[in-house]
Amino acid sequence: MAASLALRSAVLSVALFAGFILVWHLATNTHQTVQAMDPEYAKLMGMTVTQGKSAMPGPLDVATKIWDHLKDPFYDRGSNDKGLGIQLAYSIARVMVGYLIAVAVAIPVGFLIGMSPLLSRALDPFIQILKPISPLAWMPLALYTIKDSSLSAIFVIFICSLWPTLINTAFGVASVRREWLNVARTLEVGVFRRAFTIILPAAAPTILTGMRISIGIAWLVIVAAEMLVGGTGIGYFVWNEWNNLSITNVIAAILVIGVVGMAFDQILARLTRLVTFPE
Amino acid sequence: MSTFDNPFDPRNRLSGCFCGQHRSQIEHDRMAEPALQRGPVESEEKRYEGVIASAVLRAMFPKDVGRRVFLQSLGASAALAAIAHVFPLHTVTEVFAEGAPLEKPDLKIGFIPITCATPIIMAHPIGFYSKQGLNVEVIKTAGWAVIRDKTLNKEYDAAHMLSPMPLAITLGAGSTPIPYTMPAVENINGQAITLAIKHKEKRDPKQWKGFKFAVPFDYSMHNYLLRYYVAEHGLDPDTDIQIRAVPPPEMVANLRAENIDGFLGPDPFNQRAVYDGVGFIHLLSKELWDGHPCCAFAASKEFVAGSPNTYAALLKAIINATAYAAKPENRKEIAAAIAPANYLNQPQIVLEQILTGTYADGLGNIKTDPKRIDFDPFPWESFAVWILTQMKRWGQIKNEVDYQTIARQVFLATDTAKLMQEVGLTPPATTTKTFVVMGKPFDPAKPDDYVNSFAIRKA
Known part of the structure; x- marks a missing residue:
């Protein structure tokens, strides 16, 4: 029964995908009637005007474009035109730096908050206010104070991906079962040993769930940040192609962003499973 | 006039159109293109000379009238010599072109x-x-x-x-x-x-x-x-x-x-x-x-x-x-x-x-x-x-x-x-x-x- 459920869901997924592609193809395959025009004039105009081609690209155009990018992902034609692979590498590097700093800060601070009800209450209002701020709101402030655009992008990733890990760590630490802590106290276990051998393993699944949410946010933020600061990265690529009004390239980039985001999420999901324990 | 025009031509105004009938020099040039072919500036050296000379002339004669009187009374080449006497035009152009x-x-x-x-x-x-x-x-x-x-x-x-x-x-x-x-x-x-x-x-x-x-x-x-x-x-x-x-x-x-x-x-x-x-x-x-x-x-x-x-x-x-x-x-x-x-x-x-x-x-x-x-x-x-x-x-x-x-x-x-x-x-x-x-x-x-x-x- 389980196998047949997996099979049936796969079939349904494929059917949904095929249906979506078909609707997309039909919707964009309309050729509007074109007014007759002077050939000299037609030479100066785009395909939308001269051939009545839909301004929205069809699935075939996008597939061809993606294939072009995959064939040559690492070209470098000057500082403003690099291959999709290089742009992705820049984005992933930025995300990793910002995210790792966020994790390195969030887990210790989360531990403190989780272990001390005083700190938890004192810091709560700050966390609640800072948590919902959009990355784009941080950007001008970061650019103005840090005075370096790539550091600003990393700062924005840091500040936005900090909160889920922090809150989850605090929650995980605070909700370690009383009995375990009491046993530790009876055995007169020291503070550090208690933190590393009892609280950390007990809170690990919650912490990793927080980290999984954080990496998702970091990846969301990078596109917005790079669209703003420009230069390199997948966000810049989207912006540059938007400048050219090339929707085909924008859709191709959207797909790539989705795939990379999913890969990040799956890696963290695997890690979470590794530390999960049966109660 | 454009920065790249010849500033020693008394007919040129440093601003607006020189005949006064057109709103701008560009419009004037378009109207009078065949009659008044101004030679294109060929070399960079010449162009720097022009840019610098324009600036010097503008500095000396903020009013067009004064400059025109000066140029007409002396003639362009004499004027150039007179200015070169005061400003080392040639050396300056060279310095500008070569740089340090x-x-x-x-x-x-x-x-x-x-x-x-x-x-x-x-x-x-x-x-x-x-x-x-x-x-x-x-x-x-x-x-x-x-x-x-x-x-x-x-x-x-x-x-x-x-x-x-x-x-x-x-x-x-x-x-x-x-x-x-x-x-x-x-x-x-x-x-x-x-x-x-x-x-x-x-x-x-x-x-x-x-x-x-x-x-x-x-x-x-x-x-x-x-x-x-x-x-x-x-x-x-x-x-x-x-x-x-x-x-x-x-x-x-x-x-x-x-x-x-x-x-x-x-x-x-x-x-x-x-x-x-x-x-x-x-x-x-x-x-x-x-x-x-x-x-x-x-x-x-x-x-x-x-x-x-x-x-x-x-x-x-x-x-x-x-x-x-x-x-x-x-x-x-x-x-x-x-x-x-x-x-x-x-x-x-x-x-x-x-x-x-x-x-x-x-x-x-x-x-x-x-x-x-x-x-x-x-x-x-x-x-x-x-x-x-x-x-x-x-x-x-x-x-x-x-x-x-x-x-x-x-x-x-x-x-x-x-x-x-x-x-x-x-x-x-x-x-x-x-x-x-x-x-x-x-x-x-x-x-x-x-x-x-x-x-x-x-x-």
């Missing part, structure tokens, strides 16, 4: 991907930077605020800006006041009003009540020209129409989505709207004010003071690139050079239409105007004064303004003067010219009267 060792050969210059940036961009693929021994990286930037911040952060040594921006920043309008400088204008003309196709019957601005327009930035020539234009037709731009600041690439998308009815924006997006069949070109900004400045080349003060030789070399590269771009026969080559994704990232045919001035208007006609966009680097102070009057007129600056002082600080006195002093010249005392905007003459000496002469204004 560069302090900082690797430079970063930011640009916004629009055709206004043509000299800055094309100097890279066509090799004007490398000719000066500079290794310049031209970096595409997302918006005017970002380019301002990156210049302030010293990530860029120099940048492409809208010509009102250095003035606004210096005054602290819309930002904290920071003294900013503008050593060269990049392009003149080159903007247009584009309307959605559905408005093709509404060519009279009086029918535009309730329209939504987009301009690239609050502190832009686009904003001031659009406001001027609708106000001349009796509409108050603050109450009768809506004006929003929208990044240029979004203008075409918004026009397609019918979020806006039109825009006064930079090319290539006017021509791109035509190319994509969503809009038509209502009029070129040239038809409002022939020869108006648009974008500018701005460099940080620290860079100018700290690396004067590099700065001089850079400005030379820009002057050369601008002169190259000013020649119609080079325009096709330039379009091909700046079309790739590394630079403007636009279809080449769109850029060719803009730069050659033979273009489809979006209504089925092919129009020709070789001066649709033109390039002339000289930052006339009177441009700055006009911009300031418009800032005052629309309430962007509330206090009393010392027009002349600010114009001089931002457009000339700091950067251009520094460069001139460096090559042994006395900076010009005044560099103003009168011009005509929509048939109304502008006298830079009476800015307050000019502001008060408008019926529709905010201040």
Whole structure:
């Protein structure tokens, strides 16, 4: 029964995908009637005007474009035109730096908050206010104070991906079962040993769930940040192609962003499973 | 007259048209082209000589009348000799052309991907930077605020800006006041009003009540020209129409989505709207004010003071690139050079239409105007004064303004003067010219009267 459920869901997924592609193809395959025009004039105009081609690209155009990018992902034609692979590498590097700093800060601070009800209450209002701020709101402030655009992008990733890990760590630490802590106290276990051998393993699944949410946010933020600061990265690529009004390239980039985001999420999901324990 | 014309020709006026019958020298030249073929300047050396001599002459004779009397009484060659006696013209030109060792050969210059940036961009693929021994990286930037911040952060040594921006920043309008400088204008003309196709019957601005327009930035020539234009037709731009600041690439998308009815924006997006069949070109900004400045080349003060030789070399590269771009026969080559994704990232045919001035208007006609966009680097102070009057007129600056002082600080006195002093010249005392905007003459000496002469204004 389980196998047949997996099979049936796969079939349904494929059917949904095929249906979506078909609707997309039909919707964009309309050729509007074109007014007759002077050939000299037609030479100066785009395909939308001269051939009545839909301004929205069809699935075939996008597939061809993606294939072009995959064939040559690492070209470098000057500082403003690099291959999709290089742009992705820049984005992933930025995300990793910002995210790792966020994790390195969030887990210790989360531990403190989780272990001390005083700190938890004192810091709560700050966390609640800072948590919902959009990355784009941080950007001008970061650019103005840090005075370096790539550091600003990393700062924005840091500040936005900090909160889920922090809150989850605090929650995980605070909700370690009383009995375990009491046993530790009876055995007169020291503070550090208690933190590393009892609280950390007990809170690990919650912490990793927080980290999984954080990496998702970091990846969301990078596109917005790079669209703003420009230069390199997948966000810049989207912006540059938007400048050219090339929707085909924008859709191709959207797909790539989705795939990379999913890969990040799956890696963290695997890690979470590794530390999960049966109660 | 253009910066590249011969300043020793007594018939040439340093401002306006010399016969007095035309609104501008450009128009005069077009009328009298066959009779008055002015020889193209062949060599760079000659061009520097011209630029420097123009400056010297302007400094000596701020009034055209005086200069003409001087030149007519002596004759051009005698005048040249007389001036060379006082100013070492030849040596200065040589120093200017050769330059000194560069302090900082690797430079970063930011640009916004629009055709206004043509000299800055094309100097890279066509090799004007490398000719000066500079290794310049031209970096595409997302918006005017970002380019301002990156210049302030010293990530860029120099940048492409809208010509009102250095003035606004210096005054602290819309930002904290920071003294900013503008050593060269990049392009003149080159903007247009584009309307959605559905408005093709509404060519009279009086029918535009309730329209939504987009301009690239609050502190832009686009904003001031659009406001001027609708106000001349009796509409108050603050109450009768809506004006929003929208990044240029979004203008075409918004026009397609019918979020806006039109825009006064930079090319290539006017021509791109035509190319994509969503809009038509209502009029070129040239038809409002022939020869108006648009974008500018701005460099940080620290860079100018700290690396004067590099700065001089850079400005030379820009002057050369601008002169190259000013020649119609080079325009096709330039379009091909700046079309790739590394630079403007636009279809080449769109850029060719803009730069050659033979273009489809979006209504089925092919129009020709070789001066649709033109390039002339000289930052006339009177441009700055006009911009300031418009800032005052629309309430962007509330206090009393010392027009002349600010114009001089931002457009000339700091950067251009520094460069001139460096090559042994006395900076010009005044560099103003009168011009005509929509048939109304502008006298830079009476800015307050000019502001008060408008019926529709905010201040």
